[in-house]
Amino acid sequence: AAGVIQSPRHLIKEKRETATLKCYPIPRHDTVYWYQQGPGQDPQFLISFYEKMQSDKGSIPDRFSAQQFSDYHSELNMSSLELGDSALYFCASSVVGGNTQYFGPGTRLTVL
Amino acid sequence: QKEVEQDPGPLSVPEGAIVSLNCTYSNSAFQYFMWYRQYSRKGPELLMYTYSSGNKEDGRFTAQVDKSSKYISLFIRDSQPSDSATYLCAIRTRAGGTSYGKLTFGQGTILTVHP
Structure with a gap:
């Protein structure tokens, strides 16, 4: 079955740069969520x-x-990147009012 | 205080053991309860979903909800080394109004099942 697709999978940026993360939801899913997961969080x-x-x-x-x-694809644009933005960024999708969200593999952003 | 509290462990058990993972929550508006499994550097994978008090079983997994105590559990029977992962409880309110169902997660419990 098709899953949530995220790109890129890994991204390395310098401080103050910008980054764009993309998310392609499961077909026929109309709701997209973005989550940030810091190390050990x-x-x-x-x-x-x-x-x-x-x-x-x-x-x-x-x-x-x-x-x-x-x-229905979504993009997360991040500007003036800070060291603290380094994290895994997940996209999840569901149908509207759906009770379950399905997560993508995540984009690992490293800010140097 | 976090809205959802989960013992981060780590939890280490021998293969074949019964594992009990627990979360407590404070918001009575939470109505839908999920357990996700997350392997290292991977996205959370939905394991169980339930919305009513009581038990729900799926293979070796049983989700238990006690809304009166605001307490949820996940039991894993006959645990296997492949069950080694971080387990996250996730809770949400009913979608509607200003909320379209964002998830609030517990801190996650790191589980290791050793052969």
């Missing part, structure tokens, strides 16, 4: 989208923005 909710509209917002820094496109 549990995933923390950042932001979610339903039908291309932002549906919920968590602890996402103002330096980050995201959007969902007409094909």
Whole structure:
């Protein structure tokens, strides 16, 4: 069965650079969630989208923005990167109101 | 205080043991309960999902929810070395209004099953 696809899988950036992470949800899933997982931490909710509209917002820094496109894929844009942004970034998808979220393999971002 | 508390372990058991993993939560609005398994450097994999108090069984796994005590458990029977991973409980409110179902996770319990 098709799963959530994330790209790139690994990304290395310098401080103050920008990064763009992409997420392709499971076919027919219309809701996308972004989570950040620091080393040894549990995933923390950042932001979610339903039908291309932002549906919920968590602890996402103002330096980050995201959007969902007409094909339901989503992009997380991160600017002015800081060392503390180094983490695993997961995307999850579900159908609207669905009770389960399916996670992608994650993008490992390292900020040097 | 975190909304969802989970003993981080680590937990080390011999192969074949019964494993008990637990979480407590504080928000009565939480209505849906999930257990995810996460291998190192991988995405969380959904193991169990339930929304009502009681037990739900799937193979060697049993999820238990006690809403009155705000306590959830995952039991693994006949544990195998391949079960070695981090187990995360995840809880959400009912989707609707301003919430579209974001998950709130516990800290995760690191489990090692040794042969």
